[in-house]
Amino acid sequence: MASHIVGYPRMGPKRELKFALESFWDGKSSADDLKKVSADLRSSIWKQMSDAGIKYIPSNTFSYYDQVLDTTAMLGAVPPRYGWTGGEIGFDTYFSMARGNASVPAMEMTKWFDTNYHFIVPELGPDVKFSYASHKAVEEYKEAKALGVDTVPVLVGPVSYLLLSKPAKGVEKSFSLISLLDKILPIYKEVVAELKAAGASWIQFDEPTLVKDLESHQLQAFTSAYSHLESSLSGLNVLVETYFADVPAEAFKTLTSLEGVTGFGFDLVRGTKTLDLIKGGFPSGKYLFAGVVDGRNIWANDAAASLSILQSLEGIVGKDKVVVSSSCSLLHTAVDLVNETKLDKELKSWLAFAAQKVVEVNALAKALDGRKDEAFFSANAAAQASRKSSPRVTNEAVQKAAAALKSSDHRRATNVSARLDAQQKKLKLPILPTTTIGSFPQTMDLRRVRREFKAKKRIMSRLLRMKSTKVVKLQEELDIDVLVHGEPERNDMVEYFGEQLSGFAFTVNGWVQSYGSRCVKPPIIFGDVSRPKPMTVFWSSMAQSMTARPMKGMLTGPVTILNWSFVRNDQPRFETCYQIALAIKDEVEDLEKAGINVIQIDEAALREGLPLRKSEEAFYLEWAVHSFRITNCGVADTTQIHTHMCYSNFNDIIHSIIDMDADVITIENSRSDEKLLSVFREGVKYGAGIGPGVYDIHSPRIPSTEEIADRVNKMLLVLETNILWVNPDCGLKTRKYTEVKPALQNMVAATKLIRTQLSSAK
Numbered sequence: 001m002a003s004h005i006v007g008y009p010r011m012g013p014k015r016e017l018k019f020a021l022e023s024f025w026d027g028k029s030s031a032d033d034l035k036k037v038s039a040d041l042r043s044s045i046w047k048q049m050s051d052a053g054i055k056y057i058p059s060n061t062f063s064y065y066d067q068v069l070d071t072t073a074m075l076g077a078v079p080p081r082y083g084w085t086g087g088e089i090g091f092d093t094y095f096s097m098a099r100g101n102a103s104v105p106a107m108e109m110t111k112w113f114d115t116n117y118h119f120i121v122p123e124l125g126p127d128v129k130f131s132y133a134s135h136k137a138v139e140e141y142k143e144a145k146a147l148g149v150d151t152v153p154v155l156v157g158p159v160s161y162l163l164l165s166k167p168a169k170g171v172e173k174s175f176s177l178i179s180l181l182d183k184i185l186p187i188y189k190e191v192v193a194e195l196k197a198a199g200a201s202w203i204q205f206d207e208p209t210l211v212k213d214l215e216s217h218q219l220q221a222f223t224s225a226y227s228h229l230e231s232s233l234s235g236l237n238v239l240v241e242t243y244f245a246d247v248p249a250e251a252f253k254t255l256t257s258l259e260g261v262t263g264f265g266f267d268l269v270r271g272t273k274t275l276d277l278i279k280g281g282f283p284s285g286k287y288l289f290a291g292v293v294d295g296r297n298i299w300a301n302d303a304a305a306s307l308s309i310l311q312s313l314e315g316i317v318g319k320d321k322v323v324v325s326s327s328c329s330l331l332h333t334a335v336d337l338v339n340e341t342k343l344d345k346e347l348k349s350w351l352a353f354a355a356q357k358v359v360e361v362n363a364l365a366k367a368l369d370g371r372k373d374e375a376f377f378s379a380n381a382a383a384q385a386s387r388k389s390s391p392r393v394t395n396e397a398v399q400k401a402a403a404a405l406k407s408s409d410h411r412r413a414t415n416v417s418a419r420l421d422a423q424q425k426k427l428k429l430p431i432l433p434t435t436t437i438g439s440f441p442q443t444m445d446l447r448r449v450r451r452e453f454k455a456k457k458r459i460m461s462r463l464l465r466m467k468s469t470k471v472v473k474l475q476e477e478l479d480i481d482v483l484v485h486g487e488p489e490r491n492d493m494v495e496y497f498g499e500q501l502s503g504f505a506f507t508v509n510g511w512v513q514s515y516g517s518r519c520v521k522p523p524i525i526f527g528d529v530s531r532p533k534p535m536t537v538f539w540s541s542m543a544q545s546m547t548a549r550p551m552k553g554m555l556t557g558p559v560t561i562l563n564w565s566f567v568r569n570d571q572p573r574f575e576t577c578y579q580i581a582l583a584i585k586d587e588v589e590d591l592e593k594a595g596i597n598v599i600q601i602d603e604a605a606l607r608e609g610l611p612l613r614k615s616e617e618a619f620y621l622e623w624a625v626h627s628f629r630i631t632n633c634g635v636a637d638t639t640q641i642h643t644h645m646c647y648s649n650f651n652d653i654i655h656s657i658i659d660m661d662a663d664v665i666t667i668e669n670s671r672s673d674e675k676l677l678s679v680f681r682e683g684v685k686y687g688a689g690i691g692p693g694v695y696d697i698h699s700p701r702i703p704s705t706e707e708i709a710d711r712v713n714k715m716l717l718v719l720e721t722n723i724l725w726v727n728p729d730c731g732l733k734t735r736k737y738t739e740v741k742p743a744l745q746n747m748v749a750a751t752k753l754i755r756t757q758l759s760s761a762k
């Protein structure tokens with residue numbers, strides 16, 4: 001029986017690509033150095049899969065930044081502002097699109113489905129002149145072949161590419177992106193022809209949009225795209241891969257009827273309903289790539305359970321037609337458990353990172369073939385049993401408290417406008433209050449302090465206190481109204497809390513790419529969650545004691561902790577979320593008791609956790625919003641609760657956002673063409689405080705006072721003066737002080753300018 005991997009993490013087991021990229025961007029190493037590190041990573045990944053016995057090994061899943069941007073490069077769809085004049089796209093143009101440069105901002109970045117990975121959104125319109133401008137897919141195929149590995153080149157499928165794009169600036173919103181199919185398919189044909197000439201026998205098209213609720217004309221686009229490609233694909237085996245959820249019945253019909261396609265890939269972990277569709281009928285003679293090994297999590301596969309699913313699938317599609325696969329690209333899981341030196345043996349036996357998942361896929365394929373590795377299966381069964389029965393997983397008090405939450409609602413007693421009045425009496429803020437989102441630059445020096453003094457808590461506290469003092473002073477000098485302490489003690493807004501909560505474990509090298517060179521290390525939730533002691537009160541009270549201005553307490557909310565962790569798969573996600581909500585509630589109440597009057601509870605990931613299918617949204621939003629409200633339902637009217645969210649496709653969930661009942665919300669806004677404001681233009685009433693970000697923090701570019709003032713004025717056209725806040729899009733941790741100081745200076749100057757205009761207009 002054959003085995004297949006959808007895609008593999010590209011950063012390397014010790015984040016080698018991250019360091020190579022950042023060194024190149026800083027001008028400390030050459031393009032050749034970067035290419036060498038990258039080639040070494042690719043080669044070791046291919047070798048590892050080949051040694052493990054994987055039959056269908058992917059290529060072109062490596063990327064210097066993002067696979068959607070790679071597709072934009074392949075199609076030559078570079079927005080004109082980057083000044084590309086044709087030819088093969090080089091690093092200059094590629095990284096300018098990804099990160100912006102001194103004169104041009106970066107392209108929009110948004111979440112890849114419901115993951116914590118971000119892609120660069122293609123900007124397309126009727127006038128884009130497509131051309132074959134990056135031969136990366138073919139080069140990688142040849143590179144692997146030269147190393148003796150015959151791979152399956154992977155391309156983002158043409159229909160998903162267009163469905164994930166947005167109309168370029170100035171193009172009518174009604175413009176049909178799908179109408180560009182005819183223009184991009186000729187380039188796909190060129191790529192396919194080159195791959196065939198290079199000797200490829202399989203090709204994989206990733207079409208994950210097939211798991212969403214598509215309209216019939218969108219489904220029709222798949223039919224026409226693949227029938228258009230059919231003649232060029234002849235002689236090749238073609239796999240169309242879907243992932244992240246089950247495929248709706250209509251889409252399943254369309255997919256499995258596509259012409260010229262040899263195999264279909266399904267996520268059978270998040271898409272268990274697809275099993276029923278397969279049982280209902282699968283085209284004869286075609287291959288089923290059965291994604292039974294979870295690419296989104298770190299739990300060891302339940303091999304016996306998977307084997308029985310695979311055997312039943314064999315009964316339906318035929319003995320040689322089932323290919324064992326990962327549920328999606330392993331990009332979304334950690335790289336190699338071997339590098340985890342601090343996890344205890346028992347916990348480690350419950351886990352599998354990407355390298356171990358490759359072994360699992362192969363072991364399942366061998367077992368289906370009658371070559372069962374008994375040692376592997378019995379160790380796997382023992383680990384599954386130990387996880388099920390371990391007392392470390394269960395805390396009955398927590399389970400009871402969380403169960404009690406479900407039957408009742410939790411809301412603050414007073415309505416938001418009365419609360420805002422009570423808070424204003426206490427805080428006495430000017431109109432258009434200025435604030436930032438929490439983190440200040442995470443400099444090398446700061447990271448060194450945390451790293452070197454981790455074990456020497458007292459020295460670390462003293463050094464971090466000095467950092468906070470600097471941040472507080474800087475904000476006072478800049479004349480910001482509501483301050484933050486800068487989060488110097490935090491490596492990451494989720495990992496930091498995971499490290500202090502019971503029921504969590506954390507890794508030393510469990511990095512997962514978030515965007516570009518940036519990675520996160522999601523904590524592992526393995527048991528019932530509780531808070532042994534306060535987590536932030538020390539830092540927030542210390543910072544408050546340094547200033548007379550209000551200091552925001554800074555917490556990460558339960559839904560974000562859940563969505564950015566590796567979550568246990570032995571109970572529903574909402575159960576775990578309620579447990580985290582109770583822990584954060586205790587923290588909120590302790591902060592309030594310590595005299596913190598403004599508390600921000602970040603729910604940066606609430607939107608991204610939204611299920612991919614409409615029918616599941618209401619249930620998720622209900623428990624997610626409820627969990628948030630649980631955290632702060634017990635505070636006084638005078639305590640101002642802020643929340644913050646990044647990435648602003650909120651228009652569809654605006655009513656849930658209102659239902660969170662926060663006093664103030666700050667939202668990313670500037671890198672997405674101010675889409676957020678359109679919801680207010682369309683008449684949605686929002687009575688709480690709101691701070692749509694006035695500048696992009698992902699780019700080193702410094703926004704001018706005029707540009708920020710212009711943005712604020714646009715906001716004032718749709719939002720009342722008395723509810724508008726002025727703040728950046730998100731935290732400042734990835735920026736340098738040389739960027740943050742002038743940017744915030746301009747932000748405050750712009751605010752003062754508008755305050756003056758407003759008061760003279762009265």
Ligand SMILES: CN1c2c(nc(N)[nH]c2=O)NC[C@@H]1CNc1ccc(C(=O)N[C@@H](CCC(=O)N[C@@H](CCC(=O)N[C@@H](CCC(=O)O)C(=O)O)C(=O)O)C(=O)O)cc1
Nearest residue numbers: 116447450451490491492493494514517518519520564734
């Ligand atoms: C807001 N965002 C977040 C998301 N998810 C999260 N879990 N957290 C988030 O904040 N998703 C959406 C967005 C994504 N945005 C970002 C922004 C920035 C980063 C980022 O900067 N990540 C860092 C991670 C580095 C880190 O945490 N380091 C630790 C440990 C120190 C360290 O790095 N040690 C190295 C050695 C390095 C050396 O100098 O020698 C080591 O031991 O390996 C720390 O700071 O304490 C990154 O650099 O990628 C991510 C997502």
Ligand SMILES: N[C@@H](CCS)C(=O)O
Nearest residue numbers: 437438439602604731
């Ligand atoms: N408080 C966090 C939110 C990021 S989404 C920060 O400022 O980094």
Ligand SMILES: [Zn+2]
Nearest residue numbers: 604646730731
């Ligand atoms: Zn944010």
